[in-house]
Structures are given as C-alpha cells and as structure tokens.
Amino acid sequence: MTGDTSALQLVLTGDPGLYAIVWLSLLVSLSAVACAAVIGVPLGALIALTRFPGREAIIVVLNALMGLPPVVAGLAIYLLLSRSGPLGSWGLLFTPAAMIIAQTVLVTPIIAALTRQTVEDLWLEYRDELAALDVGPIGRIATLIWDARFSLVTALLAGFGRAAAEVGAIMVVGGNINNFTRTMTTSIALETSKGDLPLAIGLGIILIMIIVMINALAWTARRAGERYAG
Amino acid sequence: MLNRRTLLTAALLSASIAFAPSAFAQDKSIIVASTTSTQDSGLFEYLLPLFKTKTGITVKVISQGTGQALDTGRRGDADVVFVHAKSAEEKFLSEGFGVKRHPVMYNDFVLIGPKSDPAGIKGGKDVAKALVAIKDKNASFISRGDKSGTHAAELALWKASNVDVEKETGGWYKAIGQGMGAALNTAGSSNAYVLSDRGSWINFKNKGDLGILVEGDKRMFNQYGVTLVNPAKHANVKKDLGQSFIDYLISPEGQKAIGDYKINGEQLFYPNAEDTGA
Amino acid sequence: MIIFTDATVAAGKVTILDQVSVAFAAGPPTVLIGPNGAGKTTMLRAAMGLVKLNSGAISCLSSARRAIVFQRPVMLRRSAAANIDYALARGEARTQRIEELLNLVGLAGFGDRPARRLSGGEQQRLALARALARDPAILFLDEPSASLDPASTKAIEDIIRAVSARGVKVVLSTHDLGQAKRLAGDVVLLHRGRVIEHAPASEFFAEPKTDQALRFMAGELLV
Structure with missing residues (x-):
C-alpha cells in the first residue's frame, strides 16, 4: 500500500495488501469478541443471579471498565507479555494473539456489564417460574442466557464496535508490523502520520462500511431469530 | 444464531489461527525495533523484500521513537535495534543491552517551514542562526517531543544555538510528543517550523504550504546505527538471524541497495558502514 | 396431601397469611376464594414452597411432586x-x-x-x-382464567376436570364464584390472610356458616 493510490483504487483493484489488512482486523476483533463473550456472558449472568458482599462494588467497577482507555489496556498487556514481563516466555508480544488478548481485555467488561443488566432484568421476570420448575443454579444461568440471546446480540455488537474502532491497544501490543500485525485502524494511524490523508480517510470509510455491514448482518439474524423463536 | 457452542468454536478456531503464526515465526523471522523516520521514508518496504529473497528471513519492524525502540530492546522484545541517536545507542551498549553497534548509513535533517517564512531564514546555511531567528521572531516551532532520534538531534541543535527551549515550552515552542508525520501535519496546519529527516519529508504526502528552508549544515547529518540485542541479557534473542540482518546491512550488497533507494529521483540515505567512527 | 399448621407469612408489618391451618386432601379440586388481597396467591406460593414462612409449618408428602401455573405465566x-x-x-x-x-x-x-x-x-x-x-401429584393454579373470554375459560375448566379425573389433586384460586361452583370439591374462603371457612362445596354454597361467607356470596365487599 504505497504510492499515490486512493483507497477506492485499492478496493476496485482488489489490492491484496488491503484485503490482508481487512482480514486481520476482522480476525482480531471478532476473535476478541468471541473470547470476551465466552468469559463475559457467563460472568455477567453469574453476577446477575448471585448475591454476595461486594457485589455492588464489582458492578460499579465493571461499568467503569467499559470506559477503560485502550492504550492503558494495551500497556498492561504489553508489560505482561514483554520478554521482561511475567508471561514473556510465551513469546506473544507483537503477534496477532497479543492483539486478541488486549482487545479481549477491552471488550469483556462491556459484554459482562451489558449481560449483567439484561440477565438481571430477565431474571426478575423468570425468577418464580424457574423456581417453580425446580431449576438449579447452572440451569438458571443457561436458561437466562439462552432466552436473552437476542438482547445479548446487542451486547456483542457493542463489544465488536469497541474492538473494531480502537487503535491504542493493538498499536502497543501488535507493533503495527507490515503484513503481520497491521490492521485497518493502525494503517489509518500510519497513513495519517505519513501525511497521506486521502488514503487514511479512504481506509476509514472502508472500516466504517465493514462495521455497518456486520451490524446489519447481526441485526438481520436477530430479527429472523426473534420471528422464529419469539 | 450465536449460541454458546458456536461462540466457543469460534474462539478456539480463531485462537488457533492467531497463535499459529507465532509458532511458525520461531523459525525464520526477527523483530527489529526501529524509528518512525526509517518507516515513514519507505526504506524498509524496499529493503526488506531484497533481504528476504536472499536469506528467507522475515523482518518484522516495529517503528517507534529512538528512545522507545531502545527500550523495546532493553526489555528483550526485539532482536535488533536500528536507530539514529549515537549517544543513546552508546548508553544502551554500556548498560550491556547491546552486543556491538555498527554504523550503517546517514541521511540529513532539514529545517522545514511555511513559504511565508516569518523568521526570514530561507536559504541559510547555518542552522544555529536560523533557529535563533525563529526564537527572536517568536515564530511557531513544532518539536517531536517524543525522545526520538530526531527529537534528540533537534535538542542538540538548539543547544548549539544557545537557546534553552525548556523555558520556551508552551509559547512559540510546542512539543507534541508524536511521530514525524504527525509533527509535519501539525506544522503544516499551524504555519510553524519543524525539523525533519529528509527521508520522511520526501515521502510525506501532505506538504501543503511547507518547504525546505535550511539544509546542508554538517551539524544536521543524521547517523543510523544497528545493534544486536545482547543474547546474554535475553536468551530469546535470535542471535544468528539478527546477526545475518546486520551483516547484510553493512555488506557491500546491502550498502549498495541502501544507496540505490530513491524517491522521485532523490537519494534518501548515504551508506557509510566503512566509516567505523560514525 | 398438604397440611398448613399455623402458617404465618408477613412482609414488614403487613401480615399476609395469619396462622392458617388447613389441609388439602386428595380428591376433587380445592378452590380458594376471597377478595383481592385475601392471601390466595401467597397461600398457593407457600404451598409450592416459594414463600418462606415466618412461623408455623406446611407439610407435604415428600413423594408428592408439585407444580404451579401462575396468574400470568412466563413463557x-x-x-x-x-x-x-x-x-x-x-x-x-x-x-x-x-x-x-x-x-x-x-x-x-x-x-x-x-x-x-x-x-x-x-x-x-x-x-x-x-x-x-x-x-405433578398436586397442581396449583392461580386465577387460571382471570383475564380470559368465556370460550377460553371453558377450555381451561375442561382441562382441569380432565386432569383432576386422572387423580391429580388440583388447588386453584379464583374470584369467580361461578367457577368455584363449577369446579370445587371443597371451598376455602380467605379474608385478610385468615381462613374464614373451609367446607365441602355443596355445604358451603347451600348453607355457609359465617357472616363473611354469606356477604361475600351476596356480592358485598368484604373490607
């Protein structure tokens, strides 16, 4: 992606560099959302259904972490994964895996906090019915997550939006290495610093279009699901 | 729909895809911590494919300011550092983090400013005089302020001009703490002067009203050096692969390749590996 | 099958069930009647084990599986x-x-x-x-046809009869006296958390023993 090319030209000519960057962006952000969902959804549901001392404090912290600055998350993961850090021997710094980890840290609080709210609201509605049906704690969590699945799509999309839009964390832990850890957002930052503003804004438009497309897909899936499952 | 099983599958699948390259990477790749100026000049995009064809080694470049790049080396997160601030590099060596520094090439810094040139420095050959004029006229000056090699060079030039910019910060002297491109963008949009390496400047696309006003002063030469991170400090350093990269840079073949790199017919870097004192 | 002994439920200062002692025996449906707020729903939920008693006890044959349909069931x-x-x-x-x-x-x-x-x-x-x-061996129904049209109400009542005929003990609450007459084997009249009268349906409707029962059936408001 060098020379005097516009973003539109890159799309029209099927520039392989551009596609690799788009693919990596999606791979990293979607993987992070998947990991964050695996952690955040059960965690949020668990907090929604259990009562223990300090629960309120955890909810406040979780809500606050939704606004965790990406660069701070990135720095924390950087120090963790650096060769001089505790997990340095894994050799993950400056790899896509490190980027997925950093974005997972960013996205998990969003998904957990929104899941907690959604599941707690649903719990008020379902509580008696599930108690009457003698459903155990794990069964309750599973039932509530499954029955909240359409609302939880929104939580996942919020998480994806954050992951796809951020540059601070993946820049620090990924290093923006050409052909390896360069994504849409780090490319935009790089092209901006090179002064190629038209290419930067073009890439930005492509990024926005992709995010809109994914949201449209998820929304359509949600609507279809709701129609069939009420 | 996204049920838990699909989510889990997706997570495992993507994790395996994402972790795979790092496993592969053990074989034939190194990480080089370098500076934004080499990155922004486009040198790597030209040089690294040549090196890869010759040796099969993939070079992954992290471009940071010189200070940060050396820190990356200190932490053991890079195999090789390729930067341009000799005193900082020597400190790095004396702390034991580097094996040996090899001079590779130089380019030069240029003083950039708006065509209107409020300080009236255009065409001058003495950079210290020009800087003093900028200060006297209270003309805006953008500093990288990011501990990069360019930033270090700029501070050295101010010192040579007997201007204490510490005192001026916040007035006409603005330190933005960002890379070369960002500094040029800022200068362009605020009619300010800025010091840039020539490579970044030539490759910069958003020149607008900016132009080179002062160049050619010996004090503006910018020496690049390359250093292998000390494997005795960090066992993970890929000593042999990193050394092959260094050997290539200072070999006659690598030196010629560096000299041949041109943008719009202009040579950006001057190889000088044989000048061991550089 | 289920025996309430001095069962008391209170929320704060309000007593919802006040020393209720009553037994639901196997056989035709038991119908709880009484004005809104009399404690019918709480009684059913307590029998189901969903409400904690403040005092007293509810005993249930351990083998008797219980199920409940709430007034507004959640699907x-x-x-x-x-x-x-x-x-x-x-x-x-x-x-x-x-x-x-x-x-x-x-x-x-x-x-x-x-x-x-x-x-x-x-x-x-x-x-x-x-x-x-x-x-279930015992099925609790809380106002099973409270907001339904007559055709739906009839459908529900037919199901209740069929279920009862299979040997399931049905306990239901209603404020529809007609429904109580149509379904009940025995009737429990609740007022302000107390059992006012508990009698076989034929007896209860023919010759109620209490003043409140008379007034309730005459359509007066019990306050």
Whole structure:
C-alpha cells in the first residue's frame, strides 16, 4: 500500500495488501469478541443471579471498565507479555494473539456489564417460574442466557464496535508490523502520520462500511431469530 | 444464531489461527525495533523484500521513537535495534543491552517551514542562526517531543544555538510528543517550523504550504546505527538471524541497495558502514 | 396431601397469611376464594414452597411432586414444544409426551409456534401443559382464567376436570364464584390472610356458616 493510490483504487483493484489488512482486523476483533463473550456472558449472568458482599462494588467497577482507555489496556498487556514481563516466555508480544488478548481485555467488561443488566432484568421476570420448575443454579444461568440471546446480540455488537474502532491497544501490543500485525485502524494511524490523508480517510470509510455491514448482518439474524423463536 | 457452542468454536478456531503464526515465526523471522523516520521514508518496504529473497528471513519492524525502540530492546522484545541517536545507542551498549553497534548509513535533517517564512531564514546555511531567528521572531516551532532520534538531534541543535527551549515550552515552542508525520501535519496546519529527516519529508504526502528552508549544515547529518540485542541479557534473542540482518546491512550488497533507494529521483540515505567512527 | 399448621407469612408489618391451618386432601379440586388481597396467591406460593414462612409449618408428602401455573405465566422465548420439553424430566420419550400434552390442552399442531406469540388463552393452556409435564401429584393454579373470554375459560375448566379425573389433586384460586361452583370439591374462603371457612362445596354454597361467607356470596365487599 504505497504510492499515490486512493483507497477506492485499492478496493476496485482488489489490492491484496488491503484485503490482508481487512482480514486481520476482522480476525482480531471478532476473535476478541468471541473470547470476551465466552468469559463475559457467563460472568455477567453469574453476577446477575448471585448475591454476595461486594457485589455492588464489582458492578460499579465493571461499568467503569467499559470506559477503560485502550492504550492503558494495551500497556498492561504489553508489560505482561514483554520478554521482561511475567508471561514473556510465551513469546506473544507483537503477534496477532497479543492483539486478541488486549482487545479481549477491552471488550469483556462491556459484554459482562451489558449481560449483567439484561440477565438481571430477565431474571426478575423468570425468577418464580424457574423456581417453580425446580431449576438449579447452572440451569438458571443457561436458561437466562439462552432466552436473552437476542438482547445479548446487542451486547456483542457493542463489544465488536469497541474492538473494531480502537487503535491504542493493538498499536502497543501488535507493533503495527507490515503484513503481520497491521490492521485497518493502525494503517489509518500510519497513513495519517505519513501525511497521506486521502488514503487514511479512504481506509476509514472502508472500516466504517465493514462495521455497518456486520451490524446489519447481526441485526438481520436477530430479527429472523426473534420471528422464529419469539 | 450465536449460541454458546458456536461462540466457543469460534474462539478456539480463531485462537488457533492467531497463535499459529507465532509458532511458525520461531523459525525464520526477527523483530527489529526501529524509528518512525526509517518507516515513514519507505526504506524498509524496499529493503526488506531484497533481504528476504536472499536469506528467507522475515523482518518484522516495529517503528517507534529512538528512545522507545531502545527500550523495546532493553526489555528483550526485539532482536535488533536500528536507530539514529549515537549517544543513546552508546548508553544502551554500556548498560550491556547491546552486543556491538555498527554504523550503517546517514541521511540529513532539514529545517522545514511555511513559504511565508516569518523568521526570514530561507536559504541559510547555518542552522544555529536560523533557529535563533525563529526564537527572536517568536515564530511557531513544532518539536517531536517524543525522545526520538530526531527529537534528540533537534535538542542538540538548539543547544548549539544557545537557546534553552525548556523555558520556551508552551509559547512559540510546542512539543507534541508524536511521530514525524504527525509533527509535519501539525506544522503544516499551524504555519510553524519543524525539523525533519529528509527521508520522511520526501515521502510525506501532505506538504501543503511547507518547504525546505535550511539544509546542508554538517551539524544536521543524521547517523543510523544497528545493534544486536545482547543474547546474554535475553536468551530469546535470535542471535544468528539478527546477526545475518546486520551483516547484510553493512555488506557491500546491502550498502549498495541502501544507496540505490530513491524517491522521485532523490537519494534518501548515504551508506557509510566503512566509516567505523560514525 | 398438604397440611398448613399455623402458617404465618408477613412482609414488614403487613401480615399476609395469619396462622392458617388447613389441609388439602386428595380428591376433587380445592378452590380458594376471597377478595383481592385475601392471601390466595401467597397461600398457593407457600404451598409450592416459594414463600418462606415466618412461623408455623406446611407439610407435604415428600413423594408428592408439585407444580404451579401462575396468574400470568412466563413463557420461555422458545417454541411451544420447547417450553414443555424444558419441564420434562430426563430420559422421557420426549416427542411423544410433548404431543400428548399439547393434545390434552388443545394445542395440537402449535408445537413449532413461538410461545410468546400465542394468545393469552393459548399461553395459559401451554403453561398448564408445561406444569403437567412435571407429572405433578398436586397442581396449583392461580386465577387460571382471570383475564380470559368465556370460550377460553371453558377450555381451561375442561382441562382441569380432565386432569383432576386422572387423580391429580388440583388447588386453584379464583374470584369467580361461578367457577368455584363449577369446579370445587371443597371451598376455602380467605379474608385478610385468615381462613374464614373451609367446607365441602355443596355445604358451603347451600348453607355457609359465617357472616363473611354469606356477604361475600351476596356480592358485598368484604373490607
């Protein structure tokens, strides 16, 4: 992606560099959302259904972490994964895996906090019915997550939006290495610093279009699901 | 729909895809911590494919300011550092983090400013005089302020001009703490002067009203050096692969390749590996 | 089958059930009547084990499985069949049981429909089927036809009779005296958390023993 090319030209000519960057962006952000969902959804549901001392404090912290600055998350993961850090021997710094980890840290609080709210609201509605049906704690969590699945799509999309839009964390832990850890957002930052503003804004438009497309897909899936499952 | 099983599958699948390259990477790749100026000049995009064809080694470049790049080396997160601030590099060596520094090439810094040139420095050959004029006229000056090699060079030039910019910060002297491109963008949009390496400047696309006003002063030469991170400090350093990269840079073949790199017919870097004192 | 002994439930200073002692014996349906706020719902929930007693006791044959249909049953966000499936015990011949239960409540062919898209009457019947999927010995119904039209009410009552005829003990609350007359084997009149009268239906409607029962049946407001 060098020379005097516009973003539109890159799309029209099927520039392989551009596609690799788009693919990596999606791979990293979607993987992070998947990991964050695996952690955040059960965690949020668990907090929604259990009562223990300090629960309120955890909810406040979780809500606050939704606004965790990406660069701070990135720095924390950087120090963790650096060769001089505790997990340095894994050799993950400056790899896509490190980027997925950093974005997972960013996205998990969003998904957990929104899941907690959604599941707690649903719990008020379902509580008696599930108690009457003698459903155990794990069964309750599973039932509530499954029955909240359409609302939880929104939580996942919020998480994806954050992951796809951020540059601070993946820049620090990924290093923006050409052909390896360069994504849409780090490319935009790089092209901006090179002064190629038209290419930067073009890439930005492509990024926005992709995010809109994914949201449209998820929304359509949600609507279809709701129609069939009420 | 996204049920838990699909989510889990997706997570495992993507994790395996994402972790795979790092496993592969053990074989034939190194990480080089370098500076934004080499990155922004486009040198790597030209040089690294040549090196890869010759040796099969993939070079992954992290471009940071010189200070940060050396820190990356200190932490053991890079195999090789390729930067341009000799005193900082020597400190790095004396702390034991580097094996040996090899001079590779130089380019030069240029003083950039708006065509209107409020300080009236255009065409001058003495950079210290020009800087003093900028200060006297209270003309805006953008500093990288990011501990990069360019930033270090700029501070050295101010010192040579007997201007204490510490005192001026916040007035006409603005330190933005960002890379070369960002500094040029800022200068362009605020009619300010800025010091840039020539490579970044030539490759910069958003020149607008900016132009080179002062160049050619010996004090503006910018020496690049390359250093292998000390494997005795960090066992993970890929000593042999990193050394092959260094050997290539200072070999006659690598030196010629560096000299041949041109943008719009202009040579950006001057190889000088044989000048061991550089 | 279920015996309340001095069962008392209070929320703050308000006593909802006040030393209730009553027994629900096997046989035809027991109907709880009384004005709103008399404690009918709490009594059913307590019998189901969903409400903690402040004092007293409720004893239940441990082998007697209980199920309840709330006044506004909550349908899971899945198909009608899946709602029944949810309540079935493991290892049953599920497809067959689901079909049987849907037939029983007159919802044959509705299995694939989203439960929440069914009408109020249909949801009430599906809730009945779901409760029956637990194969209860005792079935509690809280105002099973409170907001239904006469046709739906009749459908529900027919199911209740059929279920009762199979030997399931039904305990239901209603404020519809007609329904009480149509279904009850015995009647419990509740007022302000107390059992005012408990008698076989024929006796209760023919010669009520208390002043409150007389007034309630005459359509007066019990305050």
